[in-house]
Amino acid sequence: MTNATPHAPHRTLAAPDGFDNWLTAFRDQVEGRLTAALDHQLVDTPPRLARALRHTTLDGGKRFRPALVFLGSLIGRPWPETDESRFDSLWPAAIAVELVHVYSLVHDDLPSMDDDDLRRGRPTLHRAFDEATAILAGDALQSLAFTTLAEAQADTATRLDWTRRLAAAIGPAGMVGGQAIDLALAGQVGEDGAPDLARLADLHDRKTGALIRASLVMGARWAGLPERQLRLVDDFGRLLGRAFQIQDDILDVTGSAEDLGKTPGKDAATDKCSYVTVAGLDGARRELDDTVRHAHAVLWELATLGADGQALSACLDFVTRRRY
Amino acid sequence: MTNATPHAPHRTLAAPDGFDNWLTAFRDQVEGRLTAALDHQLVDTPPRLARALRHTTLDGGKRFRPALVFLGSLIGRPWPETDESRFDSLWPAAIAVELVHVYSLVHDDLPSMDDDDLRRGRPTLHRAFDEATAILAGDALQSLAFTTLAEAQADTATRLDWTRRLAAAIGPAGMVGGQAIDLALAGQVGEDGAPDLARLADLHDRKTGALIRASLVMGARWAGLPERQLRLVDDFGRLLGRAFQIQDDILDVTGSAEDLGKTPGKDAATDKCSYVTVAGLDGARRELDDTVRHAHAVLWELATLGADGQALSACLDFVTRRRY
Numbered sequence: 001m002t003n004a005t006p007h008a009p010h011r012t013l014a015a016p017d018g019f020d021n022w023l024t025a026f027r028d029q030v031e032g033r034l035t036a037a038l039d040h041q042l043v044d045t046p047p048r049l050a051r052a053l054r055h056t057t058l059d060g061g062k063r064f065r066p067a068l069v070f071l072g073s074l075i076g077r078p079w080p081e082t083d084e085s086r087f088d089s090l091w092p093a094a095i096a097v098e099l100v101h102v103y104s105l106v107h108d109d110l111p112s113m114d115d116d117d118l119r120r121g122r123p124t125l126h127r128a129f130d131e132a133t134a135i136l137a138g139d140a141l142q143s144l145a146f147t148t149l150a151e152a153q154a155d156t157a158t159r160l161d162w163t164r165r166l167a168a169a170i171g172p173a174g175m176v177g178g179q180a181i182d183l184a185l186a187g188q189v190g191e192d193g194a195p196d197l198a199r200l201a202d203l204h205d206r207k208t209g210a211l212i213r214a215s216l217v218m219g220a221r222w223a224g225l226p227e228r229q230l231r232l233v234d235d236f237g238r239l240l241g242r243a244f245q246i247q248d249d250i251l252d253v254t255g256s257a258e259d260l261g262k263t264p265g266k267d268a269a270t271d272k273c274s275y276v277t278v279a280g281l282d283g284a285r286r287e288l289d290d291t292v293r294h295a296h297a298v299l300w301e302l303a304t305l306g307a308d309g310q311a312l313s314a315c316l317d318f319v320t321r322r323r324y
Numbered sequence: 325m326t327n328a329t330p331h332a333p334h335r336t337l338a339a340p341d342g343f344d345n346w347l348t349a350f351r352d353q354v355e356g357r358l359t360a361a362l363d364h365q366l367v368d369t370p371p372r373l374a375r376a377l378r379h380t381t382l383d384g385g386k387r388f389r390p391a392l393v394f395l396g397s398l399i400g401r402p403w404p405e406t407d408e409s410r411f412d413s414l415w416p417a418a419i420a421v422e423l424v425h426v427y428s429l430v431h432d433d434l435p436s437m438d439d440d441d442l443r444r445g446r447p448t449l450h451r452a453f454d455e456a457t458a459i460l461a462g463d464a465l466q467s468l469a470f471t472t473l474a475e476a477q478a479d480t481a482t483r484l485d486w487t488r489r490l491a492a493a494i495g496p497a498g499m500v501g502g503q504a505i506d507l508a509l510a511g512q513v514g515e516d517g518a519p520d521l522a523r524l525a526d527l528h529d530r531k532t533g534a535l536i537r538a539s540l541v542m543g544a545r546w547a548g549l550p551e552r553q554l555r556l557v558d559d560f561g562r563l564l565g566r567a568f569q570i571q572d573d574i575l576d577v578t579g580s581a582e583d584l585g586k587t588p589g590k591d592a593a594t595d596k597c598s599y600v601t602v603a604g605l606d607g608a609r610r611e612l613d614d615t616v617r618h619a620h621a622v623l624w625e626l627a628t629l630g631a632d633g634q635a636l637s638a639c640l641d642f643v644t645r646r647r648y
Contacts, residue, residue, distance in 0.1 A: 042496060043497070045501050048504065048508065049500070049504040112455035112456040131436035135436065136504050138463070139431060143491045144491075146487055146491040147495055156480045157480060159484055160483055160484055163470055163473070164474035171467035172467070173366070173368040176464040177368075177373060179460055180456075181370050183456050
């Protein structure tokens with residue numbers, strides 16, 4: 001609203017380097033806000049559970065979903081002309097989506113699910129602590145996300161809207177449903193009745209896409225974007241989420257353990273359904289190109305409604321270029 | 325507000341038989357509302373996950389927590405003079421606390437936690453389906469609870485207040501924290517440094533009590549009870565939850581598998597911390613008497629503020645007499 005502060009996002013966001021730099025600086029802020037949120041919320045928490053929650057939350061993740069909340073809030077606005085304090089009431093949404101994301105990783109890593117030992121270069125929570133603690137920590141993180149939204153300074157209607165969108169995105173028809181489909185389809189690749197790309201897209205639109213969409217839309221809703229434009233942001237979010245997942249699957253084949261912070265080649269080794277295991281590496285790359293083209297068409301439509309999506313375009317570019 | 329309908333709670337609630345009859349009739353209503361809520365929420369859910377959610381939710385549970393939401397809403401009101409439709413905007417709170425309760429049972433039963441095979445006389449969810457599905461179903465139920473609150477017809481401020489109270493009650497300092505302490509203390513009974521009654525009360529005030537308190541207060545808050553009286557309802561809820569748990573522990577020793585729908589004698593066999601394993605059967609009974617006396621003192625204080633707690637008194641009596 002008023003003058004830019006020294007900490008305000010950079011004017012160069014549209015350039016790929018600019019976005020990377022912004023995201024790197026933003027990550028530090030997320031780390032600080034997450035630390036403060038946990039300090040506030042875990043005062044009366046049993047010490048071992050509190051340690052587990054800090055261990056798994058404050059681990060230097062990508063913080064991509066909090067970034068999407070902020071990007072969503074800036075659609076149609078001149079990027080850098082923002083007073084930092086204006087975002088105080090938006091931060092809880094950014095923190096909440098990250099808490100939910102961390103919960104989903106902790107539960108997905110469990111022995112009865114993906115059985116992963118390594119996450120972001122460190123032992124997964126059930127390895128570092130124990131399985132029961134990992135289950136409880138995930139459960140607690142989900143509750144903390146809703147506490148965070150309910151306690152935000154945003155107006156009542158916005159907080160309720162956030163709660164409704166986030167709960168729906170991560171519920172049985174959304175994120176959790178996607179993980180259920182993922183587990184059910186594992187091992188069916190290359191078999192008769194193996195999933196096709198449409199089935200795979202449905203899976204990942206739920207498992208990864210739903211939270212990514214919600215993050216963007218929660219930011220845009222906070223900023224007061226009209227309903228028609230919110231629907232386009234939601235459309236874009238679906239495609240962004242899909243691009244994110246395809247790139248994830250490509251990196252599982254082409255990436256290094258050092259860059260990824262987790263074991264590469266895991267999808268093929270565990271018969272996971274991925275865009276690469278289903279469509280091959282070239283097929284996955286074609287699917288990524290199609291998705292990006294489609295996403296740009298949505299941005300164009302947003303622009304015709306007067307909502308410049310420059311930051312979203314930079315974000316899409318980042319997603320398809322990332323190495324981790 | 326207006327005339328009683330044929331389905332309105334009975335005038336005889338204060339008498340023990342009246343409360344039992346009311347709770348039995350109320351249970352049928354909860355079953356119908358839960359069925360309708362799941363039908364509405366699970367439309368786009370993967371079929372197997374939807375089956376698991378119905379299997380574990382629609383199992384004829386006690387529905388004690390939804391009843392508390394309704395009892396909370398009636399404090400200080402003449403019991404039967406209520407129009408049923410007046411409660412339409414309260415039902416979502418009753419459904420939400422039950423969804424959360426079911427989620428907690430599903431996760432507590434998991435092999436890495438209490439490793440239970442039987443619940444309400446049927447195989448636990450991870451036995452009837454599989455462990456991953458049980459974890460995901462619990463996760464989904466928590467999300468559904470918050471969706472249910474957010475979509476309620478109650479006014480915005482009430483819905484947000486519910487969200488805040490429920491999320492705090494079941495978070496790391498509440499229900500989940502209690503389960504973490506419970507797991508940590510298992511096996512320490514009879515050892516040096518074994519938990520005393522105060523430690524045990526803290527554990528159960530979190531694990532069982534927090535949701536029971538929240539249920540009562542959510543109902544009272546909906547009915548517009550003033551803050552001073554809400555705090556007394558909260559105090560009463562803490563004692564009611566404690567009485568509920570002590571009776572649970574006593575029943576684990578004195579109850580039958582048929583009445584309980586689960587294996588009795590489990591606490592001693594698995595070195596669980598219970599009021600009986602820590603204080604003995606007589607000690608547990610004394611603790612129950614003390615708790616009930618204390619709870620009646622709180623009801624008396626409520627009455628001096630003009631809020632008649634006749635329904636709460638009947639409920640307390642029911643809790644200490646129950647056989648299942």
